[in-house]
Amino acid sequence: MHFLPVERFVASIIAALFVIDIALVGFKDIQIDVVGYCLSIGIGSGLVFLGQIYRARKREEKMAAALIAAGLFILFSICGSIFNYMFLPVRFSLIDEMLMRIDGWIGYDWARSVTWVASYPLIGTLLFFVYATSLPQLLFIIIVLGFTGKIRQLHQFLLTGVLGALISITFWVFFPTYSPSAFQELPAWVPQAMPLALGPEYGRELVRLGHEGVRYLTPRNVEGLIGFPSFHIFMAAMSVYFVPRYRAVILVIVTLNLLMLPAVLIQGAHHLSDVFGGVLLFAIVCPLSIRLAKMLTFRAGESPSGRSNVLVRSFWSFPEK
Template sequence: MIDHKSRTLLQPPEVASFFVCVAILSLFVALAAFWQQSVAWGELAFRTGAALGIGGFGLLYRKLDRNEGIALVLIGTGLFVGFTNSTIFLNYLFLPVSRPIVDPFLIRVDAFFGYHWKSFVVALADYPEFGRALAWVYHTSVVQMFGLIVILAFSQNHLQLYRFIVAGMAAGLMTVGIWVLFPSFGPAAYQTIPAGVSEKINLVVTNDYGREILRLADEGSAIISFSHTLGLIALPSFHTVMAALAVWFSRGLIIFYPVMALNILMIPAILSHGGHHLVDVFGGIIISIVALVITLKLLPEPGANQVVQAS
């Protein structure tokens, strides 16, 4: 239940999201201690404190009955930052990988559909301006997430904002869970791109990037630190998840068509600059749908339960 006019300092979705962040962080700390993994605890403490501080300012704005839009922006951002920080660190705890890497199978699946990552990137280099534009598109994902938090908050669309946060958390947890069971790093870790091609399009996931990921898969990380984190997960593509959620939650807003156009371009950007399998994108779409279904069950429209009972 969300009571927009309530004087309650924290709404139930905010409380639940906060405790999800706390649970993930607690799990990370416990496993890191048990597995004797070295961690840049100072960095983690600083970032966790920053997330708490941002959210705390939001609560202060609400307590003082100031601008509720600003309060929602700060609380939503604090939750987003806290969840992202703890999940990235948790993901790194599962290095080196102990399960068979599924990339060879995924490459065969791609080949069945006629897709080959290196060939796609090399072909893209024939259109260098477009290739460089896709690199820019690829880097907009996180900006889009924060932008939607701001827009939904200032429109004071509480329900949609909470759904957006919950869907992102659900998708993030499922993504990490699937990767832990079926680790994959993408074709960029196995297929070498000519240096000239990479330079033409400012390729994000380069040969060096791929080699470092495989090293981490084999050796693990000597110390888990934000300054040395890379995007590990290929399947499902979380960039695809972010694109899908951005489009879904921008419906009805003035930004919908620009967001849709941007995220149509995000698909070739993910495949090329993200170094992803084709099947990773489909996996990201499926995860997005499942996360949205879960979210709509957890946060239904006001009065939906009463309508069902009355019928």
């Protein structure tokens, strides 16, 4: 296996999470959908393996980088989601009340906002579909960055997502939130007027998980546990920041993610404070990830200008010791 420095770093994190997940699942005696997870892991691993085949051809580096990054992204998402669930039931005090109080100072109320949007079903439906584009957007940007040869930006993108997710999980463990949907009810007509990605049922399920923990895990119905900071907003910021500079692509991605702001609030059942938290997290993590990516690459033999020296070129020709 020939991994570039950032790929190797991310693969190491995935391997560590995988071992921890296996240990905690066994320790907590949690039943797991083996077939479902094996299929998901197989897809991610298959992409990485296919990328290695293209890399071995030496002239197929763009394809290799895109496939490996996509595979690592999938594998990290699987291991990271399981890792997040291992901290159930909730052990620390919720911060939802504080966040709702802050939202109240600003004048925001989730139930009232959702009810207002439901009066305009086309808008609510549009936000429903926009909300569902978060992960596809990330995969799209991975593919485009890889196939256009922007390997450095691709690795910075990958590292930003991984570190942002780990920090979000860590913060959630000590400062957990459920969702305003766990504390506020919607009029009965609202779910009938427009589709809701996450509604009151989601809030009730989070409360149940927070009290009882998880007994069975399957990739088919894993819930997003993290409320503050909003990782959907973090991903939206990633998409806008790292989108390849092609006018048509920029226009689509920027438009989608401007709409993602209200979509996260309405369809994602978030506090308004979660949005600010997601933006702040990205503002902190992104420059740190870029710097770390440069450090990892430079130590492996790439010059600060991005031009590979002999050491990097030899990386492709000789097996690692």
